[in-house]
Amino acid sequence: MRHLIEKVRKQQPLIHNITNQVVMNFTANGLYAVGAAPVMAHAKEEVEEMAQMASSLVLNIGTLTKEQIDAMILAGKAANQAGVPVVLDPVGVGATTFRTNSAKRILKEVNVTCIRGNAGEIANLAGVETEVRGVDGSSDTDIQQLANLAFKTLQVPLVITGEEDVVIDRDTRVSVSNGHPLLTKVTGTGCLLSAVIAAFLAVSDNVVEAATDALSYYGVAAENAADQQGFPGSFQIAFLDQLSEVDGETVNKKKQLTRSS
Template sequence: MKLSIINEVREKKPLIHHLTNNVVINFTANGLLSFGGSPIMAKAPEDAGTIASVADGVLLNIGTIKQEEVTAMIEAGRAANKKGSPVVLDPVGVGASSFRSSIVKQILKEVHVTAIKGNAGELAYLVNIPWDRKGVESIGSGNAEEVALKVANTFNTTAIITGETDIVCNGEELLYNKTGHSILTKVTGAGCLLGSIVTTCLTTEERPEVQALTAVSFYGLAAEYAYSKKEVKGPGTFLPHFIDALGYDIEELRRER
C-alpha cells in the first residue's frame, strides 16, 4: 500500500463516472466522497459519453444491468479510452445468465478495460475455468492465481480477485492483500464500492497493479478499523463507522485499537 496514492487522490479529488447498479448508488457515492473522490452517476446513453470525456475515470458495474444501459456503458468506456482515463469493469454475476454473459463479452470487445474486479467465480467464468457459483456469489474453490493470470493476459488488464485474500495480477506478477473483515460479506454493495475506490486510485501516477493493491489494502484496513469500534454490533452499526474510516489517514487506521 502506497501512501502517496491516497494523498494524491485526496489532493486532486478525481471525478469518477459510475455506471453502476441501482442497489448501491447512494452507498457508493457516500463512500467515495469520504475516501476523497468525486462521484457522478450518469446512465443515459445520450450523455454517458460526454460525461466520461470530462471524468477522470469510469466504473462499469453490471449488477442491475438493463439492455438500454449497455449502450451507455460502451459509449462511456470508449470516451474514457479516447481520453486515456482508466476504466474498471465489475462483471457482477456474469455467469448467472446468458444475458449478463453476452453484455460482458460485448463490453470487453469494444472497450479496453484497465482493470477487471470481481470474485473468483466471476473472473474464472470470463476465461472458461470451471468454478462453482450461486447467483452472484463465488462458492467454489480452485486455483485463483491461475484465474488471475489468465484474465490479466487474456484481456491485457489488471485482474483483481476479491476474497479472504485479495489477489492483484498484471499478467506476470501476483500481489496479495490480507486486510479486511468478513462483515463486508454482510453488507450489500461492499464489492461495488470497492470498484469505485479502485477506479479512483487508478487515476494517480503509479503502476496499475500498485494502485489496485493500495485500493484493496486500504479498503480492508478501513473495514478492520470500523469493526473494532465498541459501538459496532453488526452490519447496521458497522456501516457509518466504515464510511467514516474510508476518510481517515492510513496512520489512523493502523493505530492500535
C-alpha cells in the same frame, strides 16, 4: 513510501459511475468519504461527454439493461479516446447468458484498464472451469491458480477479491490479506471497492500499485470499523467513517501484502 490515498484526497478525482440501482447511494457516499467526487450519469445522451471530463469511469453491470450496456459502450469508447481509465465490475457474470454476453461485449468494444470481481465472476468471464457456490461467487478454486489462468485468457489486469485478494498483470502478482467478513454482510461493498479502485487509478498510471493501495486502504478501514461495530447496520456507518478517517501512514503500518512475479 507515501500511500496513494493521500494523493486521492489532494486531487479529489471525479469518478463517473454507470452502476447498478441497488448501490448508487452507498457508492456515492463512499467515494465522498474517500475524498473523491462521484457522478452517476447513465443516459446515452450524456455519457460520452461525462466520461471524457471524468478522472475515471466505472462500468458495473449489476442491474443491467440493453440500454445501459449501450450507454456503457459509448462511455467506454469516449473514455478511451480521452485517456480516462476504465474499471469493469462484471457483477453476476455466469448467472445468465445476457449478463455474460454483455460483459464480453464490453471487453470486446472497450479498452478496459482493469477488471474487479470475485473468484466466480472472474472464472466465468475467463471461461475457467470452477465450482461456484451461491450468489457471492465463492469457489473451491485456488485463487492464485485462477488469477494466472484468467489473466492468460483475458490479458487485462485483474483484481480478484475474496478472503484473500489478488492483483495480477503481465509482470506482477500481489496478494492482499486485509479486510473483514462483515464486508460481505453489507450490500454494495464490492461495488464501492471497484469505484475506490477507479479513484486510485485516477492518480496513478500503475494499475498494480493503484489496485494494491486501494485494497489495503479499504481492508484496513474495514478492520478498524469492525473493531468498533460488530453488526452489519452499524458497521456500514462505521466503515464510511473509517474510509474518511484512515490515513496513509496507518495503512502502511497495517497492510498485509505478498508480492510475486
